[in-house]
Each structure stands twice: as C-alpha cells, then as structure tokens.
Amino acid sequence: xxxxxxxxxxxxxxxxxxxxxxxxxxxxxxxxxxxxxxxxxxxxxxxxxxxxxxxxxxxxxxxxxxxxxxxxxxxxxxxxxxxxxxxxxxxxxxxxxxxxxxxxxxxxxxxxxxxxxxxxxxxxxxxxxxxxxxxxxxxxxxxxxxxxxxxxxxxxxxxxxxxxxxxxxxxxxxxxxxxxxxxxxxxxxxxxxxxxxxxxxxxxxxxxxxxxxxxxxxxx
Numbered sequence: 599x600x601x602x603x604x605x606x607x608x609x610x611x612x613x614x615x616x617x618x619x620x621x622x623x624x625x626x627x628x629x630x631x632x633x634x635x636x637x638x639x640x641x642x643x644x645x646x647x648x649x650x651x652x653x654x655x656x657x658x659x660x661x662x663x664x665x666x667x668x669x670x671x672x673x674x675x676x677x678x679x680x681x682x683x684x685x686x687x688x689x690x691x692x693x694x695x696x697x698x699x700x701x702x703x704x705x706x707x708x709x710x711x712x713x714x715x716x717x718x719x720x721x722x723x724x725x726x727x728x729x730x731x732x733x734x735x736x737x738x739x740x741x742x743x744x745x746x747x748x749x750x751x752x753x754x755x756x757x758x759x760x761x762x763x764x765x766x767x768x769x770x771x772x773x774x775x776x777x778x779x780x781x782x783x784x785x786x787x788x789x790x791x792x793x794x795x796x797x798x799x800x801x802x803x804x805x806x807x808x809x810x811x812x813x814x815x816x817x818x
Contacts, residue, residue, distance in 0.1 A: 609736025684800025
C-alpha cells in the first residue's frame with residue numbers, strides 16, 4: 599500500500615479490539631517516529647499497553663473503547679508546533695495504516711495528564727493519536743466539495759489531485775475549515791477558523807503534497 603492508497607483506506611476509528619500490536623510493528627512505528635522526529639524537531643512517542651489515558655469520562659464522552667496504545671504528540675513549544683505536529687503526525691498515521699493499523703487523532707476526549715509520555719522542559723503535548731486494531735475500519739464521512747475549498751474544474755490535474763487528497767484529511771470534528779489558492783505552480787492554504795485549525799493545516803498540507811506530488815508545486 600502506497601501512502602496515497604493509505605489516504606483512501608484510512609478512516610478515524612474509536613473502538614478497538616483487545617488485540618496487542620505485534621512487536622515488529624511497534625518496532626517499525628518507533629523507527630518511523632524517530633525518523634519524523636529528526637525531520638520535524640519533534641518528540642513523538644509510541645506508547646503501548648497503557649489504558650489510563652483513555653479510561654476516564656472524557657474517553658467515554660468521545661465514544662472511545664479499549665484504547666491501550668497511542669502516539670503521544672510532543673514537541674517544543676512555539677507558534678508552529680500545531681502545524682508541525684499535524685504535518686509529521688499524519689505521515690505517521692498513514693504509515694500505521696500501511697501496517698494494517700487503525701488510528702484516530704484525539705485532542706479533547708482523552709486524559710493527556712494520565713498519558714505515559716515524556717514531556718521535557720520547554721515541550722508540550724497538544725494531542726494523542728489512538729492506535730491499534732479497530733473493531734471496524736471506520737467509514738466515509740461527509741465532505742465539502744473541491745470548489746468550497748479552492749478547487750474547481752478549471753485547475754490543472756495535479757492541483758485537482760492535491761485538493762481531492764486534502765478533502766480526505768482528518769480535521770477536528772470534520773470541520774474542514776481551510777482554503778487553497780494557486781498562482782501558477784505556487785500554492786497556499788489558509789485556515790478559516792475553528793479550533794485546532796493549526797493542527798488541521800499541517801494534516802491538510804501532508805495530504806495535498808501526497809496527492810499533487812511535491813515535485814509539481816511550491817508552497818507560498
């Protein structure tokens with residue numbers, strides 16, 4: 599499965615089987631996390647067999663069940679942290695999908711205080727990502743049209759492909775509050791409000807790049 603195929607296959611999953619993740623898959627995830635940490639200056643951590651972060655009333659409210667594995671999204675405090683976590687975290691999410699695992703980005707409906715993560719001086723942990731074998735593989739969700747987020751039929755094929763991939767990006771409460779624009783081979787995307795929009799922006803950029811191809815355009 600390619601990363602582009604993983605975009606199509608991946609859906610948010612909140613209910614998980616009581617099935618451990620194989621050691622070789624945990625090792626592969628930790629290796630990929632280390633690679634992305636080096637690229638993004640982050641401190642992603644793969645936490646396994648730890649149910650406390652998803653065992654309280656917040657998780658119940660968020661309809662999470664049997665979550666014992668997760669990715670702790672940790673990084674240095676700064677104005678770009680949310681976008682950076684979203685961008686590199688989504689690459690890790692798609693890699694997990696390639697391994698046959700399910701995921702869900704989690705901001706408010708888990709106890710980050712109880713998470714078994716190392717948070718160093720000057721760092722923070724805005725989110726967790728639930729991880730494991732889902733009871734199902736999730737399902738498609740309602741989405742905006744390409745035209746609503748800056749696409750259209752009069753655009754080049756690479757741009758259309760990028761927009762199509764961006765529309766499959768997970769965003770907070772499926773808000774999809776982002777808007778693309780293009781000037782030749784230069785592309786920009788801006789948030790249009792909403793909470794955790796900085797994280798959403800990073801996730802959306804990851805998807806657009808995978809859909810359009812990094813070699814076809816430059817960010818502006």
